[in-house]
Amino acid sequence: MNWKLTAVASAMAIVASVGGASAAGSLNIYNWGDYTSPELIKKFEQKYDVKVTVTDYDSNDTALAKVRAGGHGFDIVVPSANYVPIWVKEGLLLEARPDQMSNFKNVDERWVNVPWDPGRHYSVPWQWGLTGIGVNKKVYGGDINTSAIFLDPPKELVGKINVAPEMNDVLFATIKYFGGNWCTSDKEVLKKVRDKLVEAKPKWLAMDYSVTEKLPAGDYAGVYYWNGAIMRSRLKNPDIAFGYPKEGFPFFMDSVTILKDAKNVENAKLFMNFIMEPENAALISSFAKYANGIKGSAEFLPPEMKTAPELSVPAQFEKAGEFLTACPPEVSQLYTRIWTDVNK
Amino acid sequence: MARARFDVRSQPGFGTIALFTFVVLYLPIITLVAYAFNASESLTAWGGFSLHWFGEAARNTAVQDAAWRSLVIALSAASVATVAATMAAIATTRTAPYRGLGFKYAFINLPLMVPEIVTAVALLIVFARVKVWTGYSGLGYLILAHTAFCIPFAYLPIRARLEGMDEALERAAADLYAPPWQVFRRVTLPLLRPGIIAGFMLAFVISLDDVVISEFVKSGGQDTLPTYMLGQMRREITPEVNAIAAAFLALSVVLVTIFFFINRKKT
Amino acid sequence: MASAADVARQEEGRKIRSRWLLSAPALVIVFIAAIGPLLVMLAYSFMTKGDYGDVKPAFSLDGWFSVLFQRDMFDDTLSLADAHLSIVWRSVRLSVITTFATLVLGFPTAYFIATRPRNTREVWVFLVTIPFWTNLLIRTFAMQQVIRNEGILNSLLIWLGIIREPLQIMYTDWAILFGMVYVYLPLMVLPLYASLEKLDFRLIEAGYDLYAGRLAVLRRIILPLVKPGIVAGSILVFIPSLGAYVIPRVLGGGKNLMLGNLIELQFGSGRNWPLGAALSITLMVLVMVAMLFYVRNAARSGGGHG
Structure with missing residues (x-):
């Protein structure tokens, strides 16, 4: 049993040495x-x-639950656009006023007056992207700018489709497919949505x-998925093409925010300002392969990202894109029900 | 005399099934190690031999810290759980039924039955309060949570071993005026050893595997290897994780070898 | 003078007290990190769901009501929650098959280990657990290598000429099943080993001496003796498979929810914590009843033989 005792003792010693590194x-x-x-x-x-x-963290809801419980010790969190108003409403965020910081001038005008944080009093853009269609052109050569790729798949793609396991993204595209509005509670549309998904x-x-x-x-020949991942796929296999669903597709943007109970507010503010520097924003994008919201960062990007068709929305599809907003509780309850029905 | 040549221990086909089981257990692991040496960044397409991913893993301090943290938590939690479970097993077997026995049995096995996410969410809420009160936010919470769900995994094999184990030897030792502690150390414990080892190993691997509870209980900078990988899953998993897994395996093989030699000396 | 009966009673009382003392550490740890949380959840299941997750401290039976019943979204009629029922049924079915399969593979393996020379047995035990030093996610990805269309299994079967076209195993219930058997196998082997190891082979010899056939010896002598191990192993495999979360998601392709995923959904983007809590408690009560029944039954039939 001695080796076990040694193991326990050394483990305890390590435990004691790890943790508690909260310097100034x-x-x-x-x-x-x-x-x-990391760079x-x-x-x-x-x-x-x-x-x-x-x-x-791996989901908005986990992050929200953890921070709401308290005692977390975090300073900065990066929620998705549709969650920012929830964080604000729950009183978890500090009004850090990034719009008054010196590097704010670098933020693309498009991302200043956003619906989830008008005038950017709380948040700074981290990265944005969208959920679209990726198809292997060798398998299917038809029109790919449509949600029909996964909702009414052509026979070449049947059995080879992967859909992002994200309730909101999938329901968004399907509701738009039937001409409805996001967060609709119109039973007629929703019935069609459920039946179509089933x-x-x-x-x-x-x-x-x-x-x-x-x-x-x-393994997959058609996907409904995030643009950054589809771009990475294309870089590995040039047969992959990207499509923008003309019926409607969701944008997402993750934004950097400071928590109300942050212990290092000044450092957090420094960080906010720091990432609005074009060169630094480019570091974020070249690592995670999504676009950022900072003007002038493009010149610091790796060449394959500068020209990627997945990262710049063509004018004709610009109108079809819309941000996923947080639906009222009673509506999101309906959506969960549909989702459970689809996945039973 | 035909009986003498006939091995009563062997059962027809058991050896074959055991062999098959070991093949099943090791096949995925072999592919896993093989792809650690893949030159391309794919987990499925072979791109030639390379040590590239070992280099990546060696440079990535985040993943090393996470792997190390997982090991520390698993060792601590499995040790505490095994000690507690051994004591509990001794207290709940080989006895005339007494009041509270069934209750204890159900109680100790309860962590098995609670879905992980429930424990996770509830512990999050409870521990968050404690973190605020005490100001302590070290690894202790993770170790405590892991210990709790490891206990049934250690308890059941030990109990299975104890059940029906002959008490005569212990009674004989006691009759020879051996103090209870001596009886336990010299008689009960050696007899229990296979159960304890099985229980400890189970607890250890169960703790290494846990994702959901760790994800909710961890404080800042406390990612374990599974929670680190959970975060990667959404984006891209490269053979870097295979390289780390291969390193872990190498470590375990070294341990087994040492263990083997220690054991050989004893007998 | 105390009578002999008094002494015996005192002795008995002392024993019981020491038994409580011995089990105290395990009970305390389990209480803090499992029972306590459970009580929190029990309370949550009777509260009103919060708008964005969490709960509001107002009494409500909605969570419990939705476990079994649903009001139709479209015509407002009341019906059984068939989505929940079919998910429960899938989970139970797959878990039962998994338990059975691990028993069929695990019993001979544990027997094999228990009949090795004494000083190598623990090395074999180590060998069973080594694959599990790599965490569940990596193992599940490795499993994918074996069963995918271009994977080892399909290549082997094609090479052997058993099949012409690769079998689509990934993203089916078969994949979930393979994955669960693989992942939970040691949970069956180790408890079985622990109880097989102490098997007295003289009993088996006696059986053969009495002209019992191999099957009879296995069925009438070995199985009853290792029943505690079988019970422990089955519990350790069955219950975690019921709540499996990662395997259905990765190998099953996330298309078909299992109970673990359904409950997770309620605490995650479903934002219905009371329903999640009520579902979990329902699951636990079911499991506990099944376990009590199983243990009682096993004990009774084990006693009959032993």
Whole structure:
């Protein structure tokens, strides 16, 4: 039993040594997993002599639940657009006034007066993207700028489709497909939505996240998924093409916010200002492969991103895109019911 | 005399099934290790031999910290859980039924039955309060939570071992005036050893696997390997994780070898 | 003078007290980190759901009501929540098959290990657990390598000439099943080993001496003796498979929810914590009843043989 005792003792020693590194110059970032450029963090640490800790989450709801419970110790969190108003309403965010910071002039006008944070009193753009269509052109050569790719799939694609396992993104596209408005509670539209999804699901292969692996490899031939991932797939396999559903597709944007109970508010503000610098914003994008909202960052991007058709929406489809907003509770309850029905 | 050559221990086909089981257990692991040496960034398409991903893993301090943290938590939680479970198993077996026995049994196994997300959400709420009161936000919370759900995994094999274990030896030792602690150390514990090892190993791997509870209980900078990977799952998983897994496996093989030699010396 | 009976009673009382003391650490830890949270959840299941997750402190039976019934979204009629029922049924079915399959594979394996020379047995136990040093997510991805269309299994079957076209295993219930059997196998092997290891082979010899056939020996002597191990292993496999979350998501392609995923949905984007809490408690009560029944039954039939 001695080896076990030694193991316990050494484990305890390690436990004691880990943890509790809250020096004066520190910053705790709570962000989506695999989303924060290590280079960006290193640069910030060196410039301001601040020790940065990054912790991951994998869904908006997890992040919200954790921060709401308290005692989390985070300073910065990066919620999606539709969640920012919830965070504000629940009184979790600090009104940090990034719009008065020196680098705010670099923010693209398009992203200043956004519906979830008019005038940007709370949040700074991190990255944005959209959910669209990716198709292997060798398998299907028809029109791919439509949600019909996954809702009424052409026979070449049946059984080879992957759909993002995201309730809101899928319902958004389907509601738009029937001409409804997002957050509608119109029973007639919703009935069509449910019936269509129930009918379409057997024609899908999966609802999974592994698109950058399986779309280029040929396991999937059509996907409804995030543009950054489809761009990565195309870089691995040039047969992949990107389509913008003309019936309507959702934009997303994740924004950097400071928590009301943050312990390192000054460092957090420094970080906000820091990422509005074009060169730094480019670091974010080149790591995670989505567009940022900062003017002048393009010239610092790797060449394959500058010209990527997935990252710049053509004018003709601009109107079809819309931000996913947070629906009223009674509506989102309806949506959950539909989703459960579809996945039973 | 035909009986003498006949091995009573062997059962027809059991060896074959056991072999098959080991193949099943190791096949995915072999592919996993093989792809750690993949030159391309794919988990499925072979792009030639390379040590690239080991280099990546060696440079990525976030993932190393996470792997290390997982190991520390698993070792601590499994050790505490095994000790507590052994004591509890001794207290709940080989006894005439007494009041509260069934209750204890159900109670100890309860963590098995609570869906992970429920424990996770509830612990989040409870621990958050404690974190605010005490100001302590170290690994202790994760270890406590892991210990709790490890207990039934350690308890059940140990109990299965104890059940029906002959008490005569212990009674004989006690009759020879061995103090209870000596009886336990010299008689009960060695007899229990296979159960304890099985229980400890189970608890250890169960703790290494946990995602949901860790995700909710962890404080800042406390990502474990599974929660780190959960974050990666949405985007892209590269053979870097295979390289880390391969390193873990190498470590475990070294441990097994040491263990083997220690054991050999004893007998 | 205390009578002999008094002494015996005192002795008995002392024993019981020490038994409570011995089990105290386990009970306390479980209480803090499992029972406590459960009570919180029980309370939550009777509250009103918050607008964006969480709960409001107002009494409501909505959570419990929605476990079994639903008001139709479109014509407002009341009906059984068939979505929930079919998810429960899928989970139970897959978990029962998983338990059975791990038993069929695990019993001979544990038996094999228990009949190795004494000093190598623990090494074999280690060998069973080594694949599990890599965490569940990586293991599930590795499993994918084996069962995908261009994977090892299909290539092997084609090479052997058993099939011509690759079988679509990924993203079906079969994939979930394979994954669960693979992942939960050690949970069956180890408890079985722990109880097989102490098997007295003289009993088996005696059986053969009495001209019992191999099957009879297995059925009448070995199985009853290792019943505690089988019970422990089945519990350890069945219950976690019921709540499996990662495997259905990765191997099943996330198309068909299992109970674990359904409950997770309520605490996540479904934002209905009371329903999630009520579903979990329902699941637990079902499991507990099944377990009590199983343990009682096993104990009774085990006693009959032993």
